[in-house]
Amino acid sequence: MDIKDVESLAKLARIELSEEEKIELLSDMKGILEYVKVVEKTDVGNIAPEHSLTNVWREDKIESREFDRELITEQFPDARDGFLKVKKIL
Amino acid sequence: MIDLKKLTIEKAHESLKKGEFTCKELADAYLEVIKKKNPELNAYLEVFDDILLQVEKAQKRFTNGTATVLTGIPFAVKDNILIEGHICSSGSKILENYKASYDATVIKKIKNAGAVILGRTNMDEFAMGVSTENSAYGVTKNPHDTKRVSGGSSGGSTACIAMGGALVALGTDTAGSCRQPASFCGVVGLKPTYGIVSRNGLTAMGSSLDVAGVIGKNILDVQTVFDFIKGHDEMDSTSIPDGFYKKKIAKKPVIGVPKHFLKEGLDEKMLLNFQETIKKLEFLGYVIKDIELPHVKYSVPSYYIITPAEISANLARFDGIRYGHNIEGENLMEVYRKSRGKGFGKEVRRRILLGTYVLSHGYHDAYYNKANAIRNLIANDYNKAFEKVDLILTPTTTGPAFKIGEKVNDPVKMYLEDIFTGPANMAGLPAISIPSGFTEEEGKQLPLGIQFMAPHGREDLLFEVGKKFETL
Numbered sequence: 001m002d003i004k005d006v007e008s009l010a011k012l013a014r015i016e017l018s019e020e021e022k023i024e025l026l027s028d029m030k031g032i033l034e035y036v037k038v039v040e041k042t043d044v045g046n047i048a049p050e051h052s053l054t055n056v057w058r059e060d061k062i063e064s065r066e067f068d069r070e071l072i073t074e075q076f077p078d079a080r081d082g083f084l085k086v087k088k089i090l
Numbered sequence: 091m092i093d094l095k096k097l098t099i100e101k102a103h104e105s106l107k108k109g110e111f112t113c114k115e116l117a118d119a120y121l122e123v124i125k126k127k128n129p130e131l132n133a134y135l136e137v138f139d140d141i142l143l144q145v146e147k148a149q150k151r152f153t154n155g156t157a158t159v160l161t162g163i164p165f166a167v168k169d170n171i172l173i174e175g176h177i178c179s180s181g182s183k184i185l186e187n188y189k190a191s192y193d194a195t196v197i198k199k200i201k202n203a204g205a206v207i208l209g210r211t212n213m214d215e216f217a218m219g220v221s222t223e224n225s226a227y228g229v230t231k232n233p234h235d236t237k238r239v240s241g242g243s244s245g246g247s248t249a250c251i252a253m254g255g256a257l258v259a260l261g262t263d264t265a266g267s268c269r270q271p272a273s274f275c276g277v278v279g280l281k282p283t284y285g286i287v288s289r290n291g292l293t294a295m296g297s298s299l300d301v302a303g304v305i306g307k308n309i310l311d312v313q314t315v316f317d318f319i320k321g322h323d324e325m326d327s328t329s330i331p332d333g334f335y336k337k338k339i340a341k342k343p344v345i346g347v348p349k350h351f352l353k354e355g356l357d358e359k360m361l362l363n364f365q366e367t368i369k370k371l372e373f374l375g376y377v378i379k380d381i382e383l384p385h386v387k388y389s390v391p392s393y394y395i396i397t398p399a400e401i402s403a404n405l406a407r408f409d410g411i412r413y414g415h416n417i418e419g420e421n422l423m424e425v426y427r428k429s430r431g432k433g434f435g436k437e438v439r440r441r442i443l444l445g446t447y448v449l450s451h452g453y454h455d456a457y458y459n460k461a462n463a464i465r466n467l468i469a470n471d472y473n474k475a476f477e478k479v480d481l482i483l484t485p486t487t488t489g490p491a492f493k494i495g496e497k498v499n500d501p502v503k504m505y506l507e508d509i510f511t512g513p514a515n516m517a518g519l520p521a522i523s524i525p526s527g528f529t530e531e532e533g534k535q536l537p538l539g540i541q542f543m544a545p546h547g548r549e550d551l552l553f554e555v556g557k558k559f560e561t562l
Binding site: 040044068 | 174175188189191192298324327328388391392394395402406409410411412413414416419421422423425426427428430431432434439440442443444446447450456457458459460461462463464465466467500501502505
């Protein structure tokens with residue numbers, strides 16, 4: 001792993017980092033990856049990586065839930081006419 | 091004057107019922123302690139301003155006969171559990187001003203029972219950490235020695251119980267976050283079976299491992315609260331229906347000890363305390379058996395692949411757009427990058443990046459899939475062990491509370507704190523940390539703890555052995 005990898009991960013994760021932070025993260029990541037390396041090397045035989053899961057279904061019907069609209073909308077960092085305002089996407 | 095040190099839920103309930111003190115007087119007694127001790131210890135991030143309203147409601151239930159055993163009981167709640175209308179910051183700057191728009195299921199349940207919530211407690215940011223040093227709002231100091239950490243991530247809740255700032259507390263546990271700080275603070279910490287308590291309204295960290303837990307002074311208090319908060323919830327599709335796990339009937343539980351796992355890294359005094367614990371249990375008539383858990387040594391390294399992977403996905407929702415910390419930028423991408431860059435602390439960024447890495451093309455099989463296969467091997471180890479024994483005993487931690495700043499620059503050292511507690515989350519098993527005595531360090535008496543693990547759905551076995559151990 002090098003500084004370019006840290007930059008591309010930060011880009012993927014949408015996190016802005018300063019140059020100092022990148023250097024520090026690189027050294028932390030190297031240490032952690034060295035520690036978890038044992039996982040790569042462990043022989044797991046034919047054990048599957050999946051959990052044993054069961055489907056949980058519910059009826060496809062509308063049920064009203066009580067929400068305080070104001071409590072939700074007052075969390076918006078930016079709003080107009082009670083709607084969430086976002087920057088243009090396209 | 092109410093004797094808070096000796097107070098239990100049962101005693102408080104009797105006194106409230108008889109009118110020996112009122113709900114308000116009880117809450118005021120705790121508020122007095124908080125006022126005196128919290129400025130130094132930083133267990134509470136906020137003491138709520140609606141306590142008077144809550145106690146009045148609770149008091150009415152004693153007059154109209156609808157009081158439950160939790161009515162009027164003062165609770166502290168970890169800052170990652172949603173309480174409608176109150177800030178829930180998860181110890182993070184990115185949610186500094188976020189007000190919850192609904193109650194978590196566990197909160198709904200204790201509110202329905204008439205509990206009084208005094209405030210929200212400090213924690214490592216998004217529950218990532220073992221010392222509360224990762225909180226954006228400062229460390230919670232250990233009430234037994236203020237130079238030391240209270241543990242984490244539910245360190246605020248455990249310190250709060252240890253300082254006498256609430257009768258019981260709620261926390262969450264993803265790898266030991268109720269048990270490790272309970273051990274450091276000399277209180278009881280329960281991590282229930284995965285899915286037995288609803289995750290609805292808990293800020294998600296590692297969704298396949300997270301569970302809400304209970305912290306208290308003694309087993310009975312913890313059991314009482316657990317009985318109120320457990321149960322299937324349609325709002326959490328991973329919550330399990332009653333009777334999901336079959337119960338094996340044990341006449342006299344046999345306790346397994348994985349001696350091979352206790353050879354490395356254990357503090358000498360902790361080992362001594364643990365050996366004494368075994369003797370005490372034998373004195374109580376328990377049979378102790380040596381057991382093998384061959385893959386448990388891989389628990390921490392595989393945990394630190396699986397959890398960051400889940401974190402990188404779960405924390406994608408904090409983008410500065412719909413709620414939380416927002417920093418202006420030229421375009422949408424800049425808003426995301428700046429809000430997340432400034433809003434998240436060091437450890438959170440570290441884990442998001444690590445999770446992004448282990449899930450990326452070319453590493454997914456080598457890391458993430460492999461870690462999940464190991465997780466199955468660990469679960470199989472426990473299943474096999476529980477064919478021979480009914481409970482598994484280890485220390486909760488490798489030693490007593492460490493000093494503030496001692497491990498802060500070494501993430502791997504911090505991660506190793508989970509060595510005994512993490513496996514219960516990997517396998518979804520219930521586990522409890524119980525105080526097992528003290529050790530003296532630099533003139534201070536520091537608490538130590540032991541941990542019992544039980545098969546899925548067998549919290550009853552944990553409470554039973556815990557109560558017997560408490561009598562000694």
